[in-house]
Amino acid sequence: MASFKVTGGRKLHGEIIPQGAKNEALQIICAVLLTKDPVTIHNIPDIRDVNALIDLLGDMGVKKTRLSASSVRFQADDVHMDYLESEAYKNKAASLRGSVMMLGPLLARYKKGKIPRPGGDKIGRRRLDTHFLGFERLGAKFDFDPEDGGFYKVDASNLRGTYMLLDEASVTGTANVLMAAVLAEGITTIYNAACEPYLQQLCKMLVRMGAKISGIGSNLLQIEGVSELNGTEHTMLPDMIEIGSFIGMAAMTQSEITIKNCSIPDLGVIPGVFRKLGIQLEIRGDDIFVPAQDHYEIDTFIDGSMLTVADAPWPGFTPDLLSIVLVTAVQAKGTVLIHQKMFESRLFFVDKLIEMGAQIILCDPHRATVVGMNREIQLRGIRMTSPDIRAGVALLIAAMSAKGVSIIDNIEQIDRGYQNIDTRLNALGAEIIRL
Ligand SMILES: CC(=O)N[C@H]1[C@@H](OP(=O)(O)OP(=O)(O)OC[C@H]2O[C@@H](n3ccc(=O)[nH]c3=O)[C@H](O)[C@@H]2O)O[C@H](CO)[C@@H](O)[C@@H]1O
Numbered sequence: 001m002a003s004f005k006v007t008g009g010r011k012l013h014g015e016i017i018p019q020g021a022k023n024e025a026l027q028i029i030c031a032v033l034l035t036k037d038p039v040t041i042h043n044i045p046d047i048r049d050v051n052a053l054i055d056l057l058g059d060m061g062v063k064k065t066r067l068s069a070s071s072v073r074f075q076a077d078d079v080h081m082d083y084l085e086s087e088a089y090k091n092k093a094a095s096l097r098g099s100v101m102m103l104g105p106l107l108a109r110y111k112k113g114k115i116p117r118p119g120g121d122k123i124g125r126r127r128l129d130t131h132f133l134g135f136e137r138l139g140a141k142f143d144f145d146p147e148d149g150g151f152y153k154v155d156a157s158n159l160r161g162t163y164m165l166l167d168e169a170s171v172t173g174t175a176n177v178l179m180a181a182v183l184a185e186g187i188t189t190i191y192n193a194a195c196e197p198y199l200q201q202l203c204k205m206l207v208r209m210g211a212k213i214s215g216i217g218s219n220l221l222q223i224e225g226v227s228e229l230n231g232t233e234h235t236m237l238p239d240m241i242e243i244g245s246f247i248g249m250a251a252m253t254q255s256e257i258t259i260k261n262c263s264i265p266d267l268g269v270i271p272g273v274f275r276k277l278g279i280q281l282e283i284r285g286d287d288i289f290v291p292a293q294d295h296y297e298i299d300t301f302i303d304g305s306m307l308t309v310a311d312a313p314w315p316g317f318t319p320d321l322l323s324i325v326l327v328t329a330v331q332a333k334g335t336v337l338i339h340q341k342m343f344e345s346r347l348f349f350v351d352k353l354i355e356m357g358a359q360i361i362l363c364d365p366h367r368a369t370v371v372g373m374n375r376e377i378q379l380r381g382i383r384m385t386s387p388d389i390r391a392g393v394a395l396l397i398a399a400m401s402a403k404g405v406s407i408i409d410n411i412e413q414i415d416r417g418y419q420n421i422d423t424r425l426n427a428l429g430a431e432i433i434r435l
């Protein structure tokens with residue numbers, strides 16, 4: 001288990017380029033299974049989860065040619081379906097959440113697929129019902145037998161388009177069902193579809209491959225099945241969660257940074273939520289300039305009542321940034337209620353922040369009230385463990401703003417989603433040592 005030793009109190013200065021989006025990459029890389037033709041993908045983040053998925057596809061027989069550090073050409077013209085029966089497949093596929101999105105393409109192209117219970121963050125119950133109810137609506141047979149190796153299995157000789165109202169606007173669920181529907185016979189309508197930029201990017205890529213999809217960016221997708229898809233090229237958007245993390249980090253450490261090439265129109269309400277915490281952001285072309293700020297003050301609602309920041313399916317605020325908003329509020333002036341509606345185990349990391357000196361009341365597993373300290377008291381460095389990817393980065397931000405040295409254990413969680421974060425932040429003036 002690796003750790004970070006972080007010396008707090010260093011101010012950052014300079015420019016940082018966000019990596020390609022993790023959650024988009026996981027969908028896009030699964031989509032290469034939909035065609036026998038080459039698919040070239042650019043701006044692939046060099047992070048644990050994405051590398052694990054690329055390895056897994058390689059083990060399944062997908063040809064990979066690395067064209068540069070962040071570009072790979074894939075060709076799925078000879079997929080070894082028997083690999084799915086191996087113990088190695090079970091272990092590797094279970095190591096990340098994104099692997100579940102291989103099922104839609106496998107079902108569409110090979111009429112069957114299986115996946116062990118996928119990994120990913122342990123942040124509460126993470127059900128997969130939407131995926132399998134959707135596949136069943138398309139005509140697949142679904143089977144899950146906990147006694148039989150714990151595999152989720154799907155089987156279908158003939159996928160047929162249909163109308164479906166998704167159980168919930170699941171991000172990976174929508175991607176999975178969509179990838180099955182593009183090669184199904186006839187027309188599929190998916191209502192209550194998730195519509196994050198990740199999914200919009202996937203839809204656009206599928207259209208370039210020859211799929212017929214309308215309603216892109218909305219919660220009502222219509223797909224006219226085609227018999228075959230062809231190859232394409234695709235470039236990943238910058239990671240909006242990393243961009244939000246850098247904004248919070250700059251505010252907490254009184255740093256002046258420029259976040260380059262942010263694809264601003266794809267950030268939705270993210271900049272607005274950080275502005276509500278009182279953080280000044282200047283949009284300069286496609287960059288975000290965050291000036292060094294001694295103080296920032298949390299807004300109230302128009303009627304003077306206390307601000308709540310809550311997650312919601314896109315275009316609402318992404319749950320993946322709530323831990324960052326929470327830690328950023330620790331040194332703001334004012335009070336905010338953080339309401340994590342989707343996941344019930346994502347706020348427990350606040351006990352570490354409290355140990356560092358933050359004023360937070362964990363109201364229940366979904367809600368925490370942060371009473372900002374307006375920098376009157378500096379956090380103090382401690383030893384802590386990163387429980388999940390976003391809490392891990394929230395703790396890193398706290399440590400970077402704290403007095404003294406902190407040790408963060410289990411940074412593999414951070415490495416799942418943030419590319420060489422120590423090196424990139426050290427280049428801006430941080431002091432982070434990988435132990
Ligand atoms: C690999 C990947 O892309 N992971 C992301 C994906 O996970 P993932 O696709 O697994 O998450 P889902 O969108 O399926 O939903 C996550 C949780 O939110 C709940 N839920 C979902 C939809 C809804 O309308 N209401 C609701 O309460 C679900 O019950 C579930 O517990 O989306 C999550 C929600 O944005 C993000 O945190 C994850 O980073």
Ligand SMILES: C=C(OP(=O)(O)O)C(=O)O
Nearest residue numbers: 097098120121320389390
């Ligand atoms: C929860 C997340 O990831 P995953 O779904 O891969 O666990 C995340 O990216 O914040």
